[in-house]
Amino acid sequence: MKLRVSRKAHFNSAHRLFRKEWSDEKNQRIFGKCNNPNYHGHNYELIVHVTGELDLETGFVMDLKELSDLIKREIEETFDHKNLNLDVPEFADLIPSAENIAVVIWQKLRPFIPQDKALEVELYETARNFVSYKGEN
Numbered sequence: 001m002k003l004r005v006s007r008k009a010h011f012n013s014a015h016r017l018f019r020k021e022w023s024d025e026k027n028q029r030i031f032g033k034c035n036n037p038n039y040h041g042h043n044y045e046l047i048v049h050v051t052g053e054l055d056l057e058t059g060f061v062m063d064l065k066e067l068s069d070l071i072k073r074e075i076e077e078t079f080d081h082k083n084l085n086l087d088v089p090e091f092a093d094l095i096p097s098a099e100n101i102a103v104v105i106w107q108k109l110r111p112f113i114p115q116d117k118a119l120e121v122e123l124y125e126t127a128r129n130f131v132s133y134k135g136e137n
């Protein structure tokens with residue numbers, strides 16, 4: 001029997017959307033207010049989904065306490081109250097758009113999720129803007 005279990009988390013981060021090699025005019029045209037050089041913050045809401053076979057002995061697809069600890073250690077401690085552009089090495093040369101943040105989160109969690117389970121990350125940048133990523137397979 002296959003089921004999906006999910007864990008919600010959140011973090012607050014600052015970012016700026018821009019490309020160093022583009023002019024101020026082009027960054028402003030493409031990224032608008034998200035290109036504010038003084039940065040701006042979002043209250044990100046994260047939902048991590050793990051899909052797999054139900055273990056009939058434990059009644060678990062995956063221990064949600066273990067998933068919660070993993071998200072705290074790998075994501076919240078790295079992203080919460082940080083400037084993504086300046087403090088998180090993955091975004092030194094990668095625009096911290098919602099799409100790229102979701103992919104980075106997936107890549108950071110994937111090694112710790114059992115191989116036989118599928119991982120999907122859903123990230124809300126605002127209440128109305130959200131993205132999801134489930135890897136390339």
Ligand SMILES: Nc1nc2c(c(=O)[nH]1)N=C([C@H](O)[C@H](O)COP(=O)(O)OP(=O)(O)OP(=O)(O)O)CN2
Nearest residue numbers: 017031034042096097098099100125126127128129
């Ligand atoms: N494809 C993407 N487009 C945009 C991203 C992104 O990450 N991926 N990011 C932004 C801004 O950073 C931000 O999310 C925009 O916020 P805003 O337009 O203010 O959205 P709200 O939901 O808060 O407000 P509305 O009034 O509903 O627009 C822009 N684009």
